[in-house]
Amino acid sequence: MIREVNIEDALHMKDLIFIDVRSESEYEQDTIPGAINMPVLNNSEREHVGYVYTQVDRDKAKTLGLKYASTKLVEFYEKAKSIEKNKKNIALFCYRGGMRSNSVANVLSTMGINLYLIKGGYKSYRKYVLEELVKHEGKYNYIVLHGYTGTGKTKILKMLESHGKSILDLESLAKNAGSVFGNIAFEGESNSQKKFESLLLDKFENIDDSFIFTESESKRVGKAVLPEFLFNDMEKGYHVLIETTLEKRVENLVDDYISNAPCTIDEEIEKAIKKLRKKIGGDKVDILIEELGKKNYSIIARELMINYYDPLYKYSIEKQSKYHKIIRYTDIEYAVMELIKFVDTLY
Numbered sequence: 001m002i003r004e005v006n007i008e009d010a011l012h013m014k015d016l017i018f019i020d021v022r023s024e025s026e027y028e029q030d031t032i033p034g035a036i037n038m039p040v041l042n043n044s045e046r047e048h049v050g051y052v053y054t055q056v057d058r059d060k061a062k063t064l065g066l067k068y069a070s071t072k073l074v075e076f077y078e079k080a081k082s083i084e085k086n087k088k089n090i091a092l093f094c095y096r097g098g099m100r101s102n103s104v105a106n107v108l109s110t111m112g113i114n115l116y117l118i119k120g121g122y123k124s125y126r127k128y129v130l131e132e133l134v135k136h137e138g139k140y141n142y143i144v145l146h147g148y149t150g151t152g153k154t155k156i157l158k159m160l161e162s163h164g165k166s167i168l169d170l171e172s173l174a175k176n177a178g179s180v181f182g183n184i185a186f187e188g189e190s191n192s193q194k195k196f197e198s199l200l201l202d203k204f205e206n207i208d209d210s211f212i213f214t215e216s217e218s219k220r221v222g223k224a225v226l227p228e229f230l231f232n233d234m235e236k237g238y239h240v241l242i243e244t245t246l247e248k249r250v251e252n253l254v255d256d257y258i259s260n261a262p263c264t265i266d267e268e269i270e271k272a273i274k275k276l277r278k279k280i281g282g283d284k285v286d287i288l289i290e291e292l293g294k295k296n297y298s299i300i301a302r303e304l305m306i307n308y309y310d311p312l313y314k315y316s317i318e319k320q321s322k323y324h325k326i327i328r329y330t331d332i333e334y335a336v337m338e339l340i341k342f343v344d345t346l347y
Helices: 007-011 024-029 043-055 058-070 073-085 099-110 121-136 153-162 170-174 193-204 228-235 246-258 265-274 282-293 297-319 332-344
Strands: 002-005 016-020 089-093 115-118 141-146 211-215 238-244 325-329
Touching: 002 007, 002 099, 007 115, 007 121, 024 193, 043 058, 058 099, 073 089, 073 099, 089 099, 089 121, 099 115, 115 121, 121 193, 121 228, 141 153, 141 228, 141 332, 153 211, 153 246, 153 332, 170 193, 170 211, 211 332, 238 246, 238 332, 246 265, 246 297, 265 282, 282 297, 325 332
Parallel strands: 002 115, 016 089, 089 115, 141 211, 141 238, 238 325
Antiparallel strands: none
16 A cells, blocks of 8 residues: 655654665665665666657657666565565655656565655655754754864864764764865765755754764855855854864874775875965975874874964964863863863753
8 A cells, every 4th residue: 555645744654664775876866864775776876867868759768777787676575565564564666756666565565565755755754854954043053163173172072972962963964074084084975965965954853952062163064055044043053162182183183184094094184285285385285195194193283283273273263252162181081071060051
């Protein structure tokens, strides 16, 4: 049996598994958080069908699409049965809730699978995101962490979360840590604006606290631009400056970028360093690449902070007119506990 459901209702249903039947590239651009991608037409097939549809003959395109889709029906059925065995429900969607999702739904229904179809498909979800995001304006009090690169702000956020505090890790949502080295800390491409906004809304909808810890950011993080209301709400928040020694900052930076890094990390670092020739000079770049060959990551981190990161972020740190608290630490756990004490005084 096939039942249509609005996206608002579907997102609040328990035990519902979303299956996105759009192509891989559409899925990567954005999807409902947690959705499984099972393309009716993969990237190359979708491109082929599209070409035939616009340049050759519409009926031939439909026949071609059916041919491609038919090879995947067994996989869809087996996946649907597996989900049913786990006592969960299925919700299918494509871009507009049209031919792709309907064709799969009809076949699965014929095979005895009960499922939902999202009315309006992904397009209705995107509309929902834009409408719901702005409802979070002025809803939270932000505690914004400032500090030079390597002061462990992201690490502090994760530790605060482990203590049960609400955080908003904007760099993780954007999959970019800022600066020329911004995407090295994350696998794959930085998230699109649409995906960033989807993940941001999902995060908001799972926060039940009035205070949120976050890191100071410019309006742009990687490919994503912060919603105007979020940027303004952060500006109005409580601002905390985090400080530590240069040695600790070097240790944090190496840990952030090198620990659990893929085997290609040196290639990515070298590419990033080479982009700095105009910023720090060709001689320094050559020296850093030489140190990279020796895997002297601490030397590289120290030099980059002194000659690149600190001058880059000095203005943004000094332009903040007032810090509600300054925390200097040698043990990062101390900084975390001081932040917890600080927020407790605000309730």
